[in-house]
Amino acid sequence: MTKFTKLSLAALALIGMSATAGTLQDVQKAGFVKCGVDGGLPGFSEVVSGGVYKGIDVDGCRAMAASVLGDASKVKYVNLNSKERFAALQSGEIDILVRNTTWTNTRDAALGFNFVAVNFYDGQGFMVRKKLGVKSALELDGASVCIQTGTTTELNVADYFKANGMKYKSISYDSNDQVLASYESGRCDVLTSDSSQLYGLRTKLKDSASHVVLPEIISKEPLGPVVRQGDDQWFNIARWTFNAMVSAEENGLTSKNVDSMKSSKNPTIRRILGVEGKLGENLGLSKDWAYNIIKQVGNYGEVFERNVGLNTPLKIARGLNAQWKNGGLQYSPPFR
């Protein structure tokens, strides 16, 4: 055999090996969760000083690590732009995608994904300069609109302007930074994105007080974590990890009181914390999986207020993201 043939046979043998074990086993073996995030979006996933990741999506990743591995810090973050994210999940480069991704029919059905839950109910909005004097999105006929490409955003703008008999000029950019730079330089009158992002982007503008987010919300944007289709165990773990945070808030469990609540008489709380019942084992996890989430990451309300709530630069009210008992949409199926 020549050296070349030897080499090519060796290469063939290498590629022949493929990992087919479940995601849970892979993660447990690796010792960390590979989590796809945006990495540059204030409030959702952002690298702050010291290289630490922060945000509501980041806490989703940390909750997964806490429930599967018992340690919220065992996460390996992968920054993905909106184009890369789906290929990264499809190919197995990441275990779960928590990157402000809108749940749509096509993504759920045709791309081979399962949407786990909705960690943020969002909707698309418009931001304009105050000095334009525009009070409503219906006054935007003929405007130039800056869009970040590769999202449902383009489609929503087209539908909204068409439905209201208005015209617009669109400029789509690849990166959030260029969208913002172009809007700031006056290339376009309007910047459109999910309204949560608009509030985040506004904090990056030089004179953020002279820009206003218009009241119209033109679309439904349920954002949530995504996993690959075909691994039901991993899908269940992801879904119940999120449910645990929502249920914790509903039942008054916080990262501060969770230790003392272990001795609670309330059967629901006892089941959540694994004091009784076999909920963790059913998922293939340890008894204290939910305890770890609540202790290390917090309940849904804590996560929300810490990252995007009224005391953060984003100043977003709970709104649709309140508990169902308070008129919101966050509702966890029962823990029993």
Place this chain on the structure above:
Amino acid sequence: MLALLRNQKVRGILFQILTILSVVAFLWYIGDNTMTNIEQRGIKTGFAFLDGTAGFEIDEAPISFSSSDTYGRVFLVGLLNTLIVTFVGIIFATILGLLVGILRLSKNWLIRKIATAYIDIFRNIPILLQILFWYNVVLNAMPSPKQSLEFVGGIFVNNRGLYIPKPDMNSTTIFVLTSLAIVFVSIYLLNKWANKRQETTGEDFPVIIVGFSALVLVPIVAYFIGGADFNFDYPALRGFNFQGGKTISPEFLALTFALVIYTATFIAEAIRSGIEAVSKGQKEAAASIGLSGYQALKLVVLPQAIRIAIPPVINQYLNLAKNSSLAAAVGYPEIITLFAGITLNQVGQAIEIIAITMLVYLTISLVVSALLNWFNHKMKIKER
């Protein structure tokens, strides 16, 4: 059997067959693995998505486009925009490159140094940075639509683009356009005739002066014959933006400008090396038979220099076509932005879309290089 293997020729063929087989097996394995994985993960395949409704608007479409058109048409719009940038870029890069290449060899110290400095600076900065730089310069240096710079003839410039009046298609316009076409064809024929005359009789004919005068005078005459009735659609500020006329977007301007500035440096160097490769004796011989500096350049040096410069210039044309894919950074709607960007994200069929896009660039490159190879062949010294 063993004797056969000892035969060097047979052994050579055998190993070649083995190599080909292993390459084919390798490719087949990758392809098969991909298909199996796609099937397992429930991802859709095939090209049916091209008939799906796009649902988004494209601002800068050379053919009519609305959100109810298909992804197939999105592809077409992206392809046309890529071709437009490539075509315009190649023309201006050639003109600028030729000029700078000649200036770089000028006897004037200042001109020579300016040309050298330009080449050294722009050739050594990555093209993506240049595109972003020019784009953000254009956006920030230009005024907003309400404070647009106005030029004679109803031309406006602001940070939304360059607005020029567009003539209506009436009889005058058609007359002028036809006359222009006729002038261009005539100049081409005249040039051919003049070359032939010079070869046979040695007499020079002032093609440039005659051609330029015709280019100015004939359309003016045609304008009056056609009824002297130009009807322009003038751009005007209505609401947020200028409406009417023809718009050239800042994205297109910045992208084309950056590509031209960058590629011209390489073309200039190719031209310079071509000129320097022509032996000194040729110039001296030209001078000794009484040709002026310009005549020597046009008749003796350039024809020989161009032969040497063509192959490297072909490479630069191909680079320009491929570099146009960086448009995505500034949002110019060419094939990468529209098809490998927006469409890919909406449809999610990465393999098909990237394959189509790669095929497009491959085709463009092969066509350009085939055309120029033909030109190169034609320009070769004909050995008699």
